[in-house]
Amino acid sequence: MSDAIAYERVGDVAVLIAQNPPVNALGLDVRAGLVAGIERAEADEGVRAVLIYGDGSTWFAGADIREFGKTPKEPYLPDVCNRIEACPLIVVSAMHGTALGGGFEIAMSTHYRIAVPKARMGLPEVHLGLIPGATGTQRLPRLTGVPAALDLVTSGRQINAKEALSLGVIDRIEEGTPRDIGLAYAQELLDAGAPRRAVSELPAPEPVDFDAAYDAALKKSRGQISPAYGVRAVQAACELPFAEGVAEERRLFLELMGTDQRQGMIHAFFSERAVGKLPELKGVEPRGIAAIGVIGGGTMGAGIATAALLSGLKVVMLEMTPEAAEAARGRITGNLGGALKRGKISQDTHDDMVNKALTLTTDYAGLSDVDLVIEAVFEDMGVKKQVFTQLDEHCKPGCVLASNTSYLDIDEIAACTKRPEDVIGLHFFSPAHVMKLLEVVVADKTAPDVVATGFALGKKLGKISVRAGVCDGFIGNRILKTYRTAADHMVLDGATPYQIDKALTDMGFAMGPFAVGDLAGLDIGWATRKRLAPHRDPRERVPTYIDKVCEAGNFGQKTGKGYYIYEAGKRAGVPNPEVLELIEAERAERGITPRDFSDDEIRRRYMAAMVNEGAKVLEEGIARRPLDIDMVFLFGYGFPRYHGGPMKWADLQGLPALLDDIRSYAKEDPYFWQPAPLLEQLVAEGRTFDDLNKDAA
Structure with a gap:
């Protein structure tokens, strides 16, 4: 026996x-x-x-x-x-x-x-x-x-x-x-x-x-x-x-x-368990968290508050006016009502969360006793700095000060406080009470126990937490910007947004990039393009047709029109013919003769851009391991799990062939298609991204 x-x-x-x-x-x-x-x-x-x-x-x-x-x-x-x-x-x-x-x-x-x-x-x-x-x-x-x-x-x-x-x-x-x-x-x-x-x-x-x-x-x-x-x-x-x-x-x-699918899913299984285990946090105790503050009760802030309430935390929600605070309560109550309807919580639990665990305030002094505070206000550096100056004044010593920024520099935000060691980025994905990804963005002066606290909060909220360094967009949105740019270039050169979206949903993505833009709100990308315009390299190809869509007040699903037109009560849209007219006009203005793209070429270019930028993110230390990037995309961007993530996909495709493709694309656009030195090194050494995961284990 x-x-x-x-x-x-x-x-x-x-x-x-x-x-x-x-x-x-x-x-x-x-x-x-x-x-x-x-x-x-x-x-x-x-x-x-x-x-x-x-x-x-x-x-x-x-x-x-x-x-x-x-x-x-x-x-x-x-x-x-x-x-x-x-x-x-x-x-x-x-x-x-x-x-x-x-x-x-x-x-x-x-x-x-x-x-x-x-x-x-x-x-x-x-x-x-x-x-x-x-x-x-x-x-x-x-x-x-x-x-x-x-x-x-x-x-x-x-x-x-x-x-x-x-x-x-x-x-x-x-x-x-x-x-x-x-x-x-x-x-x-x-x-x-x-x-x-x-x-x-x-x-x-x-x-x-x-x-x-x-x-x-x-x-x-x-x-x-x-x-x-x-x-x-x-x-x-x-x-x-x-x-x-x-x-x-x-x-x-x-x-x-x-099959490759089995390899991809096994990789996802083990990576999901490894992603939150960081050697730097071994033996580091997180700070205690019983109550958190959330600043801003819009969709994101209400989602964060909902997630916290569902995990048993007390929440203080700060809004600027009593009317805005009540609107935030309504959003949170609606979110919790969904959990009640699905049987996730009882009526008594729901009522306790709304009436006891949730506190509304219009004064920063109301945050004086919370253990951690997350701002979820407008994506503007000036606004963020105003918020953190107030937090520095009103929050108790040892309180973790977190920003939910999607792109902005956490080091710059931390510098406006007298306690930069307490500042961290906690980038949630919307809707925050549903989406499982949390990017824990570590600034230069963030204390180790604050990092540990970010991961502990993520675990309590049921999130997959990934460590990220500071750069524009961190891991996910930085890489997204690059592969979205590759898609934009294909549109200028002859593909349509709708062909690209379909080619990628056929690959297993939940949505294509243009449908995602409509869902997130085209005004977000519009604001980013305007923010980056003064520093843009003249060699960069940036389409202008979509700015005209935004200038007309069309921001996607929330306005009923963007790349697609949405009927009331329907989530799926139909192609917006005005977009195609604007694309054709811009091609004519730029002197571009459109060409045909096969679905396979669309997928290959899109993925090559994603992987190449991922390699640069690794080389710069923004992500520590390829599996960190894979988990960001599986849990935050609808990447098909059976491919394992973009870096695992690249290994399965073969890095030498992928690098050859990138070099061939660079003959058309040497500015955008610059092969990542890390990718070139791996190919020269006959190694894979998964070898880097093993090196870091």
């Missing part, structure tokens, strides 16, 4: 206890221990049933991530599942905590299943670019029917015990410890003479239109292929004998294992 699985005899029941903390992951020792435990129970005279449960906080929570990327060793998990099910004794699962992936597949291979009310289960492999590979797609539809199985396999969502019972996944819910409820249930089954009940021996489920389901899965996932593969695996459960269905599941699983 393995140390990871303990064996105990209780009357007629052999008890197998998983002891592989912290989550009883299904590593080699656990798999071998389960097989050995079943064999021992079968040989143990008088044993009539086997109970399997997990010690500690959970059932088997899934595969052992330490084995990811390594050659698996026998016994393989599908064989373990089949061996458990083949046991001639009654085998019972008693589940608590989470039964995910392989853990759920183990449970379905037992003959009876009982769970505590708070147990959760699911098949999340789709989020790693895979499908369940240990019989899950074959057993689940035999229990639930095809529609429910397709939902769970293609979405990767978790279900609670109540839903699992209603779907037929488990047989009973009981309060108590898994050991106690499991032993009682096993004894009850024995006393009733219950038969051994193998899921694989149940009738094949009724089929559906699998071609339609395949197409729907592909469309919903915006090109991610693993959900569609999941459809085909479930189809095999309907059309093939069980053993052949398992073989087809395995074939599909191994095919996905060899």
